Amino acid sequence: MNDNAIEIQGLGKRFGDFALKDVSFSLPRGYVMGLIGPNGAGKTTIAKLVMNLIRRDTGTIRVFGKDNVAAEVEVRARIGFVYDEPCFYDDANLEQHARAIAPLYPGWKQSRCERLADRFGVPPRKKFKALSHGMKRKLALVLALSHDADLLILDEPTSGLDPLFRRDLLDCLADVLQDEGKSVLFSTHIVSDLERVADYVTFLNQGQILFSLDKEELAENWAIIKGDESVVAAVEECDRRGIRKSRYGVEVLTCNVGSARKLLGADAVVERASLEDIMVLMTQQEDRHAA
């Protein structure tokens, strides 16, 4: 049995002046991977390529060991997908949507759909257009989870939601994930959402993967070192992942905090790097290189 829910090798796709270049990563079964990056980095493109909603130019995508194009129907039956934009009928409600798509999924469980709707607080008979933005997202999640999918692909499920609703939605999601050990690919640019749910983080910028790592490894080895200009020189160039200068001093993002600590000694001000810090500093560095 293949141990990866998703295996992507050398994936490429070109759209006009945007190109996804040589993307490779894998998501082990039963884990949650956060796909982060600024807007336009290629997160949605990857999600759509995995779903075979757009055609890849190069590379391979295997879902549970099967090619996602050759075994399109079989693969999709095992995936629950939430789009970044609503794609439901305005004048239909949750019940009608569920009744319409249920026969297409071999694993659909109506009792599960009803339980999830109740847990997420989605009114089953309220028309889609009458739901709030957050409720629309929850409706999409209920439908994506009702066929007992082994893999969830959530494309920006929390974008446009206020912090309270976001927290509520993530709590609902975390409950379901904790109980059932599903694999999840969660794309977002709101990185704080991932701090609580992700096991792995893949960072994408301008169509390229900058890293794909275990979150524990990020927490252990990545840090921000604050100080004056001497800090920059003290951190080995190969370990530097980003630099931010301001009138108050310099912040260096390192991927080898142990080595930096040895070099700088007790004088170093070392802070844990949040995913947001990592994304901001690395994006700025990449953009400077690109410029």
Added chain:
Amino acid sequence: MLRELIHKDLVLNRNALLLNNGLFAVMVTALAHQGIGGQEYGFFSSLFFSFTAITVLVREDKFKARALGCSLPVTARGIVIGRYVLGPAAGGAGALFALSLPLVLPTSSIPGDQILAAETALTCISTITITLALLVPVTIRFGMFGILALLVGLQVLGVAAFALARRFEDVALGPGHAVRWIASALGDAHAALGGLGFSLATLACLAIVSMLSCQASVAIFERRRTG
């Protein structure tokens, strides 16, 4: 899979289809009292009811719901073929309902023998097939606004053709002559092949037209879906 796809379309478009087809039912009931011939009645009734599949496609475009269909465990070909099955099925059911009206309504002006004639059935089948063969690929490619523009454009063209026909009635290449030429060619074919031969030849042509249209629709759908 086809049955499930058609079921999906019917459930998600139930109210719109009930409203549209209810309106068409009223229109054909009125038409049954207008003193027109059986074939004309069959043509208009089939035309109305063949819009069921177009309604489904237009609503899918309006709500950007194509993405929903494409994320389901079905192939693009299956989704398109589903519409090519739904269209004739709904159009045929609607035409049967319409054709039954003159037979059961004592006030209808259309004689029963005209309704039961083979030519009327052939007219209905031809109308449904050609309407869907033309409109489904256009709707898939250009969406709701594309099909509206086409239907409005065809009406404008029809009015212009009618005006031109009246103005240049004696010109050999006028639109009226073109229509008469087609009618005469069909009449010649009918005379040459005989009733049964003509019907079989027409059905074969319609099957080819429908298959070509379906192939084109699948290709357009795949292209729009996969970018």
